[in-house]
Amino acid sequence: MSLDVEYAFDEFFRDETFVDDFTYRNSPAAIRRFPFPFDRDDYMYSVNMEPHVPGRKGSVFEKTFDVDEHYVSEMRDRARILAKDPLRCQSLPHMTLAGWDLLELIMESKAREYPQWFSLTKNGDRWRWINRPLGIDHSFTFLDETTLPCGPMEYITRQTQGDFTLQDEREGTLWVDAGMVTTQADWSLDFDIGMNFHEWHAPVPLAHEKGIFDRALKFLLKLQHGAPVRRFNWTMTVNPLLDTAPETYPEWGYMRTTLNQENMGHMMHLRVELQALFRLPRSNAIAFSIRAYLGKFEELVTVPKWGRRLHRVVRDIHPDLAAYKGFLRNRDAMAEWLSSYDDGAPTSPGWWPED
Amino acid sequence: MTKTEFPPSIRSRPVYGELEPRAGIFHLIVADGEGADAVIALFAKAADAASMLAKSHILYTAGPNGTDEWDRIAALGAAQAQKAASVPTLLFRLARVLQDVQMGTQIYLTGTEGLMGQAERDIMALGFPHSDIQKEHRGSTVRRVQCVHCKGVTENVRTDPFQCSHCGLHLFVRDHYSRRLAAFQGVNIDAEDRGQVPPPVERFR
Ligand code: HEM
Numbered sequence: 001m002s003l004d005v006e007y008a009f010d011e012f013f014r015d016e017t018f019v020d021d022f023t024y025r026n027s028p029a030a031i032r033r034f035p036f037p038f039d040r041d042d043y044m045y046s047v048n049m050e051p052h053v054p055g056r057k058g059s060v061f062e063k064t065f066d067v068d069e070h071y072v073s074e075m076r077d078r079a080r081i082l083a084k085d086p087l088r089c090q091s092l093p094h095m096t097l098a099g100w101d102l103l104e105l106i107m108e109s110k111a112r113e114y115p116q117w118f119s120l121t122k123n124g125d126r127w128r129w130i131n132r133p134l135g136i137d138h139s140f141t142f143l144d145e146t147t148l149p150c151g152p153m154e155y156i157t158r159q160t161q162g163d164f165t166l167q168d169e170r171e172g173t174l175w176v177d178a179g180m181v182t183t184q185a186d187w188s189l190d191f192d193i194g195m196n197f198h199e200w201h202a203p204v205p206l207a208h209e210k211g212i213f214d215r216a217l218k219f220l221l222k223l224q225h226g227a228p229v230r231r232f233n234w235t236m237t238v239n240p241l242l243d244t245a246p247e248t249y250p251e252w253g254y255m256r257t258t259l260n261q262e263n264m265g266h267m268m269h270l271r272v273e274l275q276a277l278f279r280l281p282r283s284n285a286i287a288f289s290i291r292a293y294l295g296k297f298e299e300l301v302t303v304p305k306w307g308r309r310l311h312r313v314v315r316d317i318h319p320d321l322a323a324y325k326g327f328l329r330n331r332d333a334m335a336e337w338l339s340s341y342d343d344g345a346p347t348s349p350g351w352w353p354e355d
Numbered sequence: 356m357t358k359t360e361f362p363p364s365i366r367s368r369p370v371y372g373e374l375e376p377r378a379g380i381f382h383l384i385v386a387d388g389e390g391a392d393a394v395i396a397l398f399a400k401a402a403d404a405a406s407m408l409a410k411s412h413i414l415y416t417a418g419p420n421g422t423d424e425w426d427r428i429a430a431l432g433a434a435q436a437q438k439a440a441s442v443p444t445l446l447f448r449l450a451r452v453l454q455d456v457q458m459g460t461q462i463y464l465t466g467t468e469g470l471m472g473q474a475e476r477d478i479m480a481l482g483f484p485h486s487d488i489q490k491e492h493r494g495s496t497v498r499r500v501q502c503v504h505c506k507g508v509t510e511n512v513r514t515d516p517f518q519c520s521h522c523g524l525h526l527f528v529r530d531h532y533s534r535r536l537a538a539f540q541g542v543n544i545d546a547e548d549r550g551q552v553p554p555p556v557e558r559f560r
Contacts, residue, residue, distance in 0.1 A: 087506075188503055194535040195367060202367035203531055246503045246542060250524060253546030329547070 003149050003158055005075070006135030013072040013133055019080075024240035026299050030069055034295045035060045036303070036351045037232040037272045041312040043321075045207045047215045052228035052276045056352075060274055061230075064109035065160055066291065067117065072133050074161050074183070074242065081182040081243055082158075087190040088245070089154050091166070091178035098166045098178065099153030100143055101280035102287050106156045131159055153178055162274075162291030165189070169284060173197050173217060177285075183242040183292045185235045185271060186249070186326065205320040223286060225279040233273040233290075235325040236334070240269055240294045259330050264337040265298030268330070270310065297337065303353040307341030314338060358393070359492040368530045369468065371492040376401040379461030379487075382411040384433075385449060385474045387442065388418015389494030390466025391428050397463060398431060408433045412452060416445045418467060419511045420495045420560070442470050442510075449474055453481055465491040469499035469510060472537030479534075496559045500528055501538040508538055514555035516544045525552045528559075 009015040016023040026034065055061025060068075082088055091099060107129055111120035119130040128139045136159070140147035148155045157164045157180035165179035173196045181189035192200045197217045198208075207213060223229065237244055238255040259267060271294055278287045301307035315335040322328040358373055374397040386394050394413065401407045413436040417423035425438045439445035462478060464471040471490050478488060497511040507521025515528040519541065526541030533540070545552050 188540075190506070191501070191503060191531070191533050191536065191540055195533065199367040202365035203529070208366065246540075248504075249546045250504060250543045253543070254549055256547050 003155065004136070005079070007072050007076055008133050008135055009072055012069055014069050016070070016073045018073070018077045018240055018242045022239050022241075024070070024073070024294065026295060027069060031295070031299045031302060032353060033059055033068075034300065035232065035272045035274050035293055036270075036295075036300070036306050036309075036353070037234045038309050038313050039349060039351045041309050041347060042316055043313050044318065045204075045210065045212050045321075047212055047219065049216070049219060049229045049231045049277075052230040052278075060291075060293070063113045064228075064276075065106060065113075065162070065289065066274070067110070067114055067161065071161055075134060075159060077242055078158060078180075078182045085247060087247075088182050089157070089180045090189060090193055091151055091153055092194065095153070095166050095168065095178035095283075095285070096145065096151065098168070098280055098283035098285035098287070099151055099156075101283050101285065102164065102166065103152040103156040104142070105278060105280070105287065106160055110160075134159055153180060162289050164290070165288045166280075167197075167286040167288060169221065169286065171196075172221070174220065174286060176200055182245075184245055184290070185233075185237070185273070185292070186244050186246055188246045190247075203324070205324050206318070220277060220286060223277060223279045225281050228276055228278040230274065230276040233275060235271050235273075236327040236330075237269045237271040237294060238267055238330075240296075242292060242294070256326070256330060259333060261333065261337055264334065265301075266296050268297045268334060268337075269294040270297070270300055297334075301338070301341040304341070305347050305353060307338065308343070308345060309347050311335060311338035311342035359494075359496060361492075361496075364530045367532045369472070369490070369532060369534070371471075371490045374463050374465060374489050374491045376407060377461045377489075379459060380410070380457060381460040382407060382463065383452065383456055383460055384411060384413045384463045385415075385445070385465075385470065386413065386428070386463075387416045387445070387466035387470040387494070388420060388422040389424070390418075390470075390491075391415065391424035393465040393491045393493050394463070395427060395431070410434060412436070414439060414445050414448055414452070416440070416442055416470070418494045419469070419497050422494060442473065445470070446473055446477060449477060453478065458483075460487070462488045463491075464488065466493055467495050467497065468492065469497070469537070472499065472534065476534060476537045498528060498559050499538045500526065500541040501533070501536050502526055502541045504543060508536070509541070512539075512541075513557055513559050515558045516552060516555055517541070 018024050060066045107120045110118040117132050121128045125142045127142050130137045163181045163183050165176050167174035168177045175196050179189045201213050241252055274291045276289045280287055322331045374393050398404045411433040413433050415428045416439040464474050497513050499510055500512045501508050502519040505522035509520040516525045519526050524543045527544040529540045531540045
């Protein structure tokens with residue numbers, strides 16, 4: 001596929017890497033707006049969903065699809081991964097219409113919310129899309145695949161941070177029948193594509209028994225167009241690897257064995273997924289966006305409340321969750337490092353830094 | 356000789372029942388190894404075995420453990436019955452047979468997971484409703500496993516961990532199962548502690 005891009009790095013869009021020399025980091029402003037996912041001092045799975053409505057100004061909840069300082073570098077990383085492994089982006093034949101729905105949703109949202117970077121002009125079905133940070137100025141015919149360099153889902157998700165999956169609704173459940181997955185926490189689209197809601201969630205511990213997936217699915221089947229919802233998920237990642245795929249686990253797994261008290265602060269990252277779910281208008285499919293934010297431990301503890309709370313969550317987490325999330329072997333070392341940022345003072349409810 | 360009991364597992368892992376004769380315009384039966392016993396039991400349960408046999412097509416191959424009960428299948432006297440030399444050749448025949456099979460046909464799969472999974476994959480790709488497909492496990496519990504790293508499939512996996520027959524990595528065998536691939540997932544066991552491969556345990560026979 002040939003999507004010609006010209007990466008426009010500037011004072012805002014950082015030129016950084018998520019592999020090899022790992023130059024990724026957050027600016028002080030990005031740390032302040034980091035989506036810290038813990039609203040209390042402990043954590044267990046729950047059906048944590050709320051309306052995806054504009055949140056606080058400057059926060060990651062302000063826009064439909066948050067664009068931040070890592071945008072251009074993340075898109076370059078995605079192109080790198082897709083060149084090595086095209087199976088990271090797949091769409092079963094019946095999902096093309098849902099791909100167009102997603103393209104429309106993203107283009108309209110970005111053009112409306114970030115006019116300085118994106119613009120969409122429509123002349124009937126002739127659309128002109130401008131993406132300034134990636135140097136794209138492209139006219140095409142909406143719903144005509146021959147006018148795009150690749151499928152509509154691939155086209156737009158090569159230009160949008162976060163992974164995306166598209167779920168078809170049939171037989172009272174959802175089927176993950178398409179996706180762009182290059183920033184995942186250790187699950188394989190190529191293996192899971194075509195599975196239903198309970199099947200692809202099969203490996204998750206404890207949550208099935210708690211009825212969480214039954215309730216979440218029931219809720220999702222009622223999702224209405226124009227009323228998206230969002231939730232958080234999180235895990236831990238050694239080094240700022242956006243792409244912790246099972247496919248490449250032999251390349252990155254050993255990094256988990258290299259942690260110590262000296263390197264913990266810059267090597268260990270809290271990985272937060274801001275997930276949003278949208279009912280799509282033409283296909284009736286559900287789009288799922290999974291936007292990963294990486295925060296170094298040393299960055300997060302600059303917010304005293306987060307340092308205290310992260311220590312308590314890591315220290316007290318259920319071992320099955322720590323094992324599933326892949327940090328059981330490092331849990332004690334992580335808690336030890338974090339303990340020097342926890343003076344035992346009470347923390348205020350909610351995840352905002354200053355409250 | 357009874358159907359296999361599997362321990363409780365995760366939600367993506369297939370579960371199997373017991374074949375029951377159902378009314379249908381035609382009966383397509385796919386079996387390997389000890390699946391022959393389930394086929395014989397199926398006809399024994401039929402109210403009118405002779406008329407069911409007259410509308411039946413049986414595709415059979417030996418099991419991965421060598422069990423070959425073709426003679427008993429042949430002796431049933433179905434309208435059509437063929438023995439294939441291997442699972443892949445059985446699947447070629449199945450593809451041809453499926454071209455002529457009409458909706459309203461009942462489909463019965465029995466034997467090992469690898470055979471049933473691949474046959475089901477091919478049948479469902481043609482749009483047959485899975486409510487018209489029955490499955491009963493018999494015989495060997497060896498697994499068909501896809502290496503999540505190189506994507507190569509290793510047939511008849513007996514041990515956990517095992518060595519990928521394509522890329523050579525040592526893989527542990529998950530219960531996570533893809534119907535699209537008709538395979539369990541294999542994941543590198545020494546990705547973190549390189550070179551530390553625990554001795555293989557025979558989990559599947
Ligand atoms: C409909 C779109 C969704 C998709 C495509 C999706 C996909 C996934 C996948 C692929 C995993 C990893 C499973 C593995 O280990 O292989 C996962 C984990 C999980 N999902 Fe979902 N999910 C969706 C919606 C939801 C919703 C609505 C909930 C609400 C409760 C939820 C809760 C979870 C939980 C709790 C985990 C475990 C995460 C962890 O501990 O790191 N998911 N999901």
